[in-house]
Amino acid sequence: QVKLVESGGGLVQPGGSLRLSCEASGIIFSRYSMGWYRQAPGKQRELVVVISSGGSTNYADSVKGRFTTSRHGAKNTVTLQMNSLKPEDTAVYYCNAEHQWTGASIWGQGTQVTVSS
Secondary structure, X not given: OOEEXXXXXXXXXXXXXXXXXXXXXXXXHHHXXXXXXXXXXXXXXXXXXXXXXXXXXXXXXXXXXXXXXXEEHHHOEEEEEEOOOOHHHOEEEEEEEEEOOOOOEEEOOOEEEEEOO
């Protein structure tokens, strides 16, 4: 079964850190670019970062220098380390896998991140 499962969301104070994980199953992980997206209430889903099958990354300007993603082929996982969190980072964070040749896209169920004092 093809599936992406996110974990690690929660409530954190401004300036704090969280680490999200996304575990993929049912796919050949090395053939997919992995991405993190987020959607805040009343807003469109937006790209946070994409990491290619080769490890190249592309971060949204709003998270550069604060967020870091990495992929771990042996475990079929991608992580998102989020530091110096701000209230505007509050959103549901979604993991995405996109096949490097076909463009076929898979989404996780999302995990809530809330940054608030």
